[in-house]
Amino acid sequence: MNAALPNWQANLATIRALMARARNELLRVPGAVIPGVLAPIIFFLGFNGVFGGLTQLTGFTTGSYESFLIPVTLLQSAGFTGAAAGVNLARDIEQGWLDRLLVSPAPRWVLLTGTVLAASTRALAAATAVLAVGLLLGVHFPGLDGLLIVYAMVAAMTAVAACWGTMLALRFKTQSAAPLMQAGMLALIFLTPAYAPLDLLQGWLQDVARVNPATEVLEATRQGFVGGVTWADTWPGIVALAGMLLVLGALSLRGMRRTAV
Amino acid sequence: MTQRLLLNLRVVRALGMRSVRQTFRRPQLMAPIVVFPTLLLAVQTGGVGAAVNLPGFPPVDSFLQFMLAGGIMQSLMLAGNSGGIAFAVEIETGFTDRLFSSPIPRSTIVLGRLVGTGALGLFASLWFLAIGLAFGVTIAGGVAGALVAIVLSTASALVFGSIGAAIALRTGSASVVQGLFPLVFVVLFLSTAFFPQDLMIEPAKTIAAYNPFSFIVDGIRDPMISGISVTETLEALLAIAGIGLFGLVLSARALRHRVRTG
Numbered sequence: 001m002n003a004a005l006p007n008w009q010a011n012l013a014t015i016r017a018l019m020a021r022a023r024n025e026l027l028r029v030p031g032a033v034i035p036g037v038l039a040p041i042i043f044f045l046g047f048n049g050v051f052g053g054l055t056q057l058t059g060f061t062t063g064s065y066e067s068f069l070i071p072v073t074l075l076q077s078a079g080f081t082g083a084a085a086g087v088n089l090a091r092d093i094e095q096g097w098l099d100r101l102l103v104s105p106a107p108r109w110v111l112l113t114g115t116v117l118a119a120s121t122r123a124l125a126a127a128t129a130v131l132a133v134g135l136l137l138g139v140h141f142p143g144l145d146g147l148l149i150v151y152a153m154v155a156a157m158t159a160v161a162a163c164w165g166t167m168l169a170l171r172f173k174t175q176s177a178a179p180l181m182q183a184g185m186l187a188l189i190f191l192t193p194a195y196a197p198l199d200l201l202q203g204w205l206q207d208v209a210r211v212n213p214a215t216e217v218l219e220a221t222r223q224g225f226v227g228g229v230t231w232a233d234t235w236p237g238i239v240a241l242a243g244m245l246l247v248l249g250a251l252s253l254r255g256m257r258r259t260a261v
Numbered sequence: 262m263t264q265r266l267l268l269n270l271r272v273v274r275a276l277g278m279r280s281v282r283q284t285f286r287r288p289q290l291m292a293p294i295v296v297f298p299t300l301l302l303a304v305q306t307g308g309v310g311a312a313v314n315l316p317g318f319p320p321v322d323s324f325l326q327f328m329l330a331g332g333i334m335q336s337l338m339l340a341g342n343s344g345g346i347a348f349a350v351e352i353e354t355g356f357t358d359r360l361f362s363s364p365i366p367r368s369t370i371v372l373g374r375l376v377g378t379g380a381l382g383l384f385a386s387l388w389f390l391a392i393g394l395a396f397g398v399t400i401a402g403g404v405a406g407a408l409v410a411i412v413l414s415t416a417s418a419l420v421f422g423s424i425g426a427a428i429a430l431r432t433g434s435a436s437v438v439q440g441l442f443p444l445v446f447v448v449l450f451l452s453t454a455f456f457p458q459d460l461m462i463e464p465a466k467t468i469a470a471y472n473p474f475s476f477i478v479d480g481i482r483d484p485m486i487s488g489i490s491v492t493e494t495l496e497a498l499l500a501i502a503g504i505g506l507f508g509l510v511l512s513a514r515a516l517r518h519r520v521r522t523g
Contacts, residue, residue: 042443046450049465053456057311179292187300195308202324205307 014106018114019121025088026122036081036126041133044073048137051195061197062226070134071221072194074150075214077126078157079185085119086165086181093173098259108256116162116249123158124151139225146224149234153221156241157214161185163248170255192218213240272365276373281380283347290347293339293442294385299392302332305455317459321486322399329393330410330482331454334474336385337418338445342438344378345425349435352519367520371430371512375422382418386411386481398485406484409494413481416501423508430515454478473500 044066052065062068092098101111127150135141142150165181172180191208192215193201201209209215220237223229284290302325310324321327351357360370390400390407400407429438449455451465452474461469469475480497483490 039443039446042446042450046446046465049462050450050456051309051312052462053315053460054309054312056315176288179288179296183292183296183300186297187304190300190304190308193308194304196311200311202307202310205304208307 011107011110014110015114015117018111019118022085022088022115022118022122026125036077036084036123037129039080040073040077040126040130043076044069044130044134045137047195054196057196057200059197059200064138064140064226066134066137067140067225068222069195070131070139070225071150071218072189072192073130073134074127074154074221075157075189075218076186077130078123078154079161079189080182081123081126082119082158082161082163083165083178083181083185085115085162086167086169087175087178089115089166090169090173090175090177093169094175102259108259109253112163112166112249112253112256115166116159119162120155120158123154127151127154142224143229145229149224149229149237150221153217153237153241156245157217160241160244160248163245163252167248167252167255170252170259188212188214189218194218213244216240269366269369272369273373273376276360276370277376277380280344280347280374280377284343284377284381287347290343293343294336294381295388298332298336298339298385298389301335302328302389302392305331309456312456312460315460317457319457319486323397325393325396326398326486327457327482328455329389329398329485330478331449332392333386333389333410333414333481334417334452334454334478335445335449336389337382337414338421338449338474339442340378340381340385340418341421341423341425342442342445343425344374344381344422345429345438345441346435348374348426349429349433349438352429352433353435357519361520367516368513371423371426371516374426375419378422378425379415379419382421383411383415385418386414393485400485402484402488406489409484409489410481413477413494413497413501416498416505417477417481420501420505420508423505423512427508427511427515430512430519433519448472448474452478453482473503476500477504 048066048069054060055063055065055068089098092101102108131139131150141147164184168177168181168184171177191205191212193209198206198209198215216236217240218237220234223233284294306323306325306328312318313321313324313327319327348357357370361367390410393400400410402409425438428441429435432438451468452472453461453469454474458466458469458475476493476496477500480493480500483493
């Protein structure tokens with residue numbers, strides 16, 4: 001039936017089908033929610049209980065550690081959900097499913113877009129669960145504009161992580177690369193002012209956090225929780241995400257184009 | 262009798278060596294033991310280092326000196342979980358069935374896995390001590406203190422491995438054992454692994470006071486930050502013995518169940 005459709009409609013149908021496949025997996029494999037929902041919530045509760053006293057430090061920008069921590073948790077959830085897209089692609093490569101997709105008339109960019117968009121959609125559901133737990137535990141409501149920014153940042157960060165994961169999956173072609181996919185995202189997100197404001201970080205981490213593009217994403221996500229939403233805190237996050245998406249998306253697409261059947 | 266014991270020891274050693282080699286060859290088993298705890302140690306030390314200025318923080322040279330024991334503890338618990346996953350994979354693929362049908366006592370199959378996990382605990386403690394020394398940490402208890410920390414770490418890995426092995430034997434499913442991975446962090450966050458108990462907030466603070474894992478991590482930490490203390494070391498040994506007994510009973514029951522049901 002797709003043969004009769006114009007190209008763009010066929011591409012859209014393929015992307016939708018790949019997204020539906022990813023959604024089905026979430027419903028059929030309960031363990032699939034662990035990386036994106038359960039692990040970040042445990043980290044949130046744990047770090048809040050352990051490091052909550054840090055707000056007593058001079059220079060800490062808020063008295064509510066849970067509000068300070070929730071954006072990190074949301075980005076961690078996005079990172080893990082995106083990395084899981086890479087792990088799933090590696091599994092598809094191992095089982096020969098990707099080969100079947102590659103011999104279909106669908107363009108390679110469509111296959112990649114379907115995978116990445118599916119991850120971003122999944123991340124929105126995961127973020128809602130994480131946010132609900134946070135709000136129940138007293139996290140400040142970021143306002144509607146803040147909430148919109150949070151969801152946009154989470155979706156885009158997941159796309160970045162999915163590009164990173166798929167790039168590695170296409171390079172190594174094995175699920176054994178999963179730790180590299182997860183550790184890469186964990187490092188990107190935690191080498192920021194994740195636990196404390198930038199000025200309170202130790203020398204080396206402060207230097208790394210200043211040049212880490214994820215810091216801008218984190219600050220943009222955090223603004224509504226610890227203060228007001230401003231364009232000045234938002235646009236650097238958008239630029240950082242666009243840059244990461246451009247670089248990793250291009251590398252991932254290159255990997256997809258180079259993958260032979 | 263002695264010959265039989267020697268034979269069993271050879272089996273345990275061979276299976277232990279096999280499990281260590283298996284872990285080093287598979288990144289997905291090695292990463293939780295080395296990569297993630299090292300990354301978290303670096304990030305927490307850099308991110309929360311200013312906490313040493315909080316009133317009530319124990320006297321330490323640096324936050325890294327305090328956190329080393331937390332990093333080791335995390336690595337040991339994840340080693341137990343990784344060992345359980347590898348064991349469950351062997352059950353799923355039928356390797357354990359072949360061992361069950363060979364003329365060796367079944368307990369040696371579990372003991373071999375535990376010895377392997379213990380060896381990984383030894384490796385983890387050496388790895389983190391090396392990191393600490395490389396970044397300027399002074400072990401307050403000197404060489405003897407480092408040895409106490411290493412012995413406690415190795416024994417801890419062994420007993421954590423017994424819990425992983427018990428779950429693997431009972432369920433025979435790698436994904437179930439892997440699903441318990443977040444629980445490791447629940448236990449860690451509810452202990453003194455990452456922060457002094459007095460500075461934690463409720464309810465974590467109260468739970469950490471009674472959590473046996475707090476006693477173990479304090480036993481490993483004490484020789485590093487203030488020197489060997491008999492009380493802390495004995496409390497750690499008691500906690501290890503308690504968890505070990507629990508793990509061995511669970512493992513023995515799970516082994517019986519596995520042999521009976523196949």
